[in-house]
Amino acid sequence: MIRNYGSVQVSDLNRHCANDGVATCASNPTSRHCTPAGAPNAMDLTWIGGGRTRGNDVSTNVLLPFLDSFMPSGSRAGQAAGSDGCGAYWMPPLANISRFADYCTHIHVDFGSTTAALRGLTTR
Numbered sequence: 001m002i003r004n005y006g007s008v009q010v011s012d013l014n015r016h017c018a019n020d021g022v023a024t025c026a027s028n029p030t031s032r033h034c035t036p037a038g039a040p041n042a043m044d045l046t047w048i049g050g051g052r053t054r055g056n057d058v059s060t061n062v063l064l065p066f067l068d069s070f071m072p073s074g075s076r077a078g079q080a081a082g083s084d085g086c087g088a089y090w091m092p093p094l095a096n097i098s099r100f101a102d103y104c105t106h107i108h109v110d111f112g113s114t115t116a117a118l119r120g121l122t123t124r
Contacts, residue, residue, distance in 0.1 A: 001063075001066070004066055005048055005049035005063070006049050006050060007047065007048075007049060007050055008045055008047060008048055008049070009045065009046050009047035009048075010043055010044070010045055010046075011044045011045065011046040011106055012033065012042070012043065012044040013043050013044075032076070032110035032111070032112070033110075041110055041111040042108060042109070042110035043108070043109050043110070044106040044107070044108050044109075045063070045106060045107045045109070046105070046106045048060070048062075048063050048107075049062075053106065053107050054086065054104045054105060054106070054107075055077075055078065055079050055086075055089075055102060055103075055104055055105075055106055055107040055108070056079060056086050056089035056104055060077075060079070060107045061090075061091075061092050063107065064077055064091065064092055064094060064097060064107075065092055065094065067097065067109060068094040068095060068096050068097050069119075069120070070118050070119050070120050070121055071096050071097060071109075071111070071118065071119070072096060072111065072114045072116035072117065072118065072119060073095070073096045073114065073116065074096070074098075074111070074112045074113060074114030074116070075096050075097045075098075075109070075110065075111050075112055075114065076097060076098050076099070076100055076108075076109070076110050076111075076112045077091070077094075077097050077098070077099055077100075077107065077108065077109050078099075078100055078101070078102025078103075078106075078107070078108030078109075078110075079091055079099045079100070079101065079102060079107070086104030096119075097109075098112075
């Protein structure tokens with residue numbers, strides 16, 4: 001991601017929920033931040049390429065096709081819902097990532113229930 005965008009800010013990576021009064025594992029036990037137990041598989045991004053993202057913007061529209069190129073089928077992205085005061089949002093067509101409603105403060109990405117490996121990655 002750094003090679004493509006220069007910078008990203010990860011606000012949550014494999015955390016066991018923020019316990020911030022809203023995002024707790026007790027209030028949302030099916031969150032991918034909480035499951036599978038002992039191995040959560042979710043990430044929240046708040047900045048992409050030097051710009052703030054709310055999950056319903058151009059930065060997200062550029063990031064998701066990039067992630068879709070190597071994430072396994074069954075992965076998910078949490079996007080702003082039109083009824084939450086964030087405005088309408090259009091998600092680009094993706095082969096491996098499906099959308100679900102989430103808060104418009106970030107872009108949430110997880111592997112859903114898939115256990116498949118990342119696809120087509122090479123190291124340099």
